[in-house]
Amino acid sequence: MHMIRSAPHRPFRRRARAAVAVLGVAALTVVGLAVPAGAATTGPTEPATAASVTGIGTAAWSTPANALETDDLYTFAGLNSSTSNYLKVTGFALAVPAGATVNGVSVAIERRASGSSGDLRDVSVKLVKGGTITGTEHADTATSWPISDATAMYGSASDLWGTTLTQADVTSATFGAVLAVQNLNGNGTFAKVDAVTISVTYTPSGASAPVNTTAPAVSGTAQQGQTLTTSTGVWTNGPTYTYQWQRCDSAGASCANISGATASSYVLAGVDVGGRLRSRVTATNGAGANTASSAVTAVVTASGSGGATPPTAPGTIVSATGIGTVAWTGPADARTPNDVWAYAALAGSTSNYLKLTNFGLAVPSGATVSGVTVAVERRASGSAGDLRDASIKLVKAGTIVGTEHAATGVTWPTSDAVAVYGSASDLWGTTLTQADVVNSGFGVVLAVQNVDSDGAFAKVDAVTVTVTYTTGGGGPTPPVNTSAPTISGTPNQGATQTAANGTWTGSPTSYAYRWQRCDSAGGSCVDISGATASTYTASAADVGGRLKVKVTATNATGSTTASSGATAVITSAPAPASYTATGYTRAVVANPAGAPYTSFVGEWVNPADGSIWISWIQSAGAKGSGAPAWVQSRLGSGYLADKDAWNATTTLQYMRSTDHGATWNYVYPHSGVDDLVVTPLDGALTATSTAGCTSSGATSGSGCPTAYAVPFTPQAGIQLDDGTLIRRVNGEDFQYDLGVQATAFLQKLAPGATAWSAPQYLLSPATYTYQISRIRRLTDGRLIAIGQRWDAPAGSRVKSTPAHHLIMVSADDGATWSQALTVAAGTTAPYVNEWDVAELDSGDLIAVFRTAGSAGLPEQALLVKSGSGWVMTDVSDTPFGHSGHPELLRTSQGAILYIGSSATDGGYAKGTWYLTMAQAQAGSSSWTLLPFTSPTTTTDCAAAGGSTYNCYARYYPRSIQDGGNGKIIVVSHNGGDDDYPPTPDSTSSCRPSP
Structure with missing residues (x-):
């Protein structure tokens, strides 16, 4: 069972001057492919030949044939302030029909950097025509290669690369591409290429080949x-x-x-x-x-x-008594997945059985049944009920039998998802013959309960059953491997490697193991003497090569051996990880006269030019000056004017640095103006209804606004590769613009645009209220938005509404989003409040939460990657004290930083803390205070002994690692808190009714 603890949500309302602290600091790229209208595309296609050829650089590519397909076997070039030869790939066998007109060529290169902290960048990417390198240069010389596999795209569906291309040119075995890479520093690093593919877009002629x-x-x-x-x-x-x-x-x-x-x-x-x-x-x-x-x-x-039957739907579905009190409506609608559901309305109650039989399973006569798998596509719908399984059992000859398979600790999701019960080897605590499972009375029953009193609908869209069996056929056979063995473990000298058996038929009775040492390409493998256990510790002899394991499965008939894939290249044992910051500088970069109160500090990098941007909300008022009456009303009853500075002159400010944080200029995005600009109301929205202008019974009279500034949270902002800015806005703050939903939304500012886009809601306002506090880019190119969610329609949540941690993920640069976080069974999630994550090398995430746990300390968790999302597990206490919104940063040096504010609650040390990547992956909470040597200022530093200091940020820090010089630049603001407005209770809503 997992638990989610909730705390009253407080909007983020820090005030004071913006400040930038330079601690010590990276960049991202994703390129899209556009296809011209009316055209056809062939590919992506892999090459037939790959070779290292001279004509540039001095470092040859090893094992170039490893670039022929995506298989985690790489061609590589070792570089140290040097440039590679060309990697030349040809023979793509592109299927462009005779007479077609070639429109463009797209080249995709899956590559990575491996080794120490070199800075690998393209030096040349060009086409090959008739065996000769030709056309314009397409190298992306400004972007560092990533440290995990990622695909870079070059060219497009309308790009001819500065040359002429005919159908004969691109279908020739001599057509292809070359690439070369350089290392800009002296740290030895391997450039690795896994695969190169080419796509050609063309317009067919009147007489076209088959498509x-x-x-x-x-x-x-x-x-x-x-x-x-x-x-x-x-x-x-x-x-x-x-x-x-x-x-x-x-x-x-x-x-x-x-x-x-x-x-x-x-x-x-x-x-x-x-x-x-x-x-x-x-x-x-x-x-x-x-x-x-x-x-x-x-x-x-x-x-x-x-074999196994395919997943099969039932022929008969009824609502049956024997449990609960609530009958199922429309039970036959649970036959096929068509978004038409059988449903039961529950409020602190339990449903009857939904009984599904007559599956018509095709199990051959004489077969032995080995297992039954049941898949249920279901969801919860309605208010915030907590639906859970009450019973899942089999039906044999019309009678409910066997062991209970209900997952009573798992809450049903609020969108369609499939839950799987049983397995290919699970007989559900009963005996099953071929005659049992083909009988029309064979099937499954399910019942569901709502464990709280909020009314909710349990909905079932479809149920299928799969029966796995063995047959006499040609008699007993040795085991057959159906899923290869795998190896887990860190590919380092001294690290333990663990073999998983893989999946086998034939019911093996035992497994034996043999570890092998291979070359750097995963070939020429030889047995390692004495390495015959399921685990193996990598030794110095393995460094520079890869490991495989052979698993032999045995039953009464015989034995069969299957081999795993190769590990990554084994590296030397890492030195004990420790980190030191060599400098610390603090500078106030914004202190506008007459506007001392700022908040919501944000920071991002423009991927196109590497410039660093910061932004903040600025008020022209002063605390105690008295805000207009409509501000009181807009923020809720009890929010007194003399305790807040916000008024109609609140604006957004932006600054940019093009010299790695040394100097900053006021500039509005895309305006091209580099001198001081006092921006007007940014993205002002006009009220759609001002009748009465009331909120919580307070009337503001003639002070009602017709327009006011967008409550923008720069902390949740990012700039895309094409220059588009994305920002989060809190619709709950718009008391009088009833055209804006009372929940968070995103807006985009395209290059050259003068207005932000219309709101984009990540979750349906008809079902959810949510907040977004961070937007980050993952190494695989996806975006994640981090925040919290209430399962209540926008504008209806109250103090008692349970909150849930939220991660939304987008694989298309923010065009579409989906929820991506669940909580592992048995895990108690931290209180829902401000939190942040950093990505680990494995794709897992480490999270830190502001709200203290049972020990009075902030908590952390490991979010384990699962498919396209993550599962929260390993919740533990951190060693540091309370701080404003946690800020985590994955550094290029392999450390995860926690950047604390100046708070010293409970006597805990202030400062910046770190975990090594290995510690973070292991779920360790053994954070170490980062020592600073010789800071240029000790204003925000405390002596830590000797010549070292512990240095911290100010309120609500944001950080980046500058790809230009590696420094970490932290922006935060000075000062304390103003009073918070109240969260709505059961008698006061967030905004007036229309």
């Missing part, structure tokens, strides 16, 4: 002796067809033609067992030929070894 619109599909059972059949797929332009079957490995990769397998059907042989197959269909007409591949089959099993 595939629906891929071929393979039907049949993936079992030795069975026949597979391929369809042709769907093609344009009236082709004829030829076929080629390919045999792939167990992961569906490394596919190769099967000699003589050129018919539309194929009989699976013993050599296919343990792998997968696919078909390739070539369609030909008078204008040319094109080839399309099917998806790969399931792993081929041995003759008679068994």
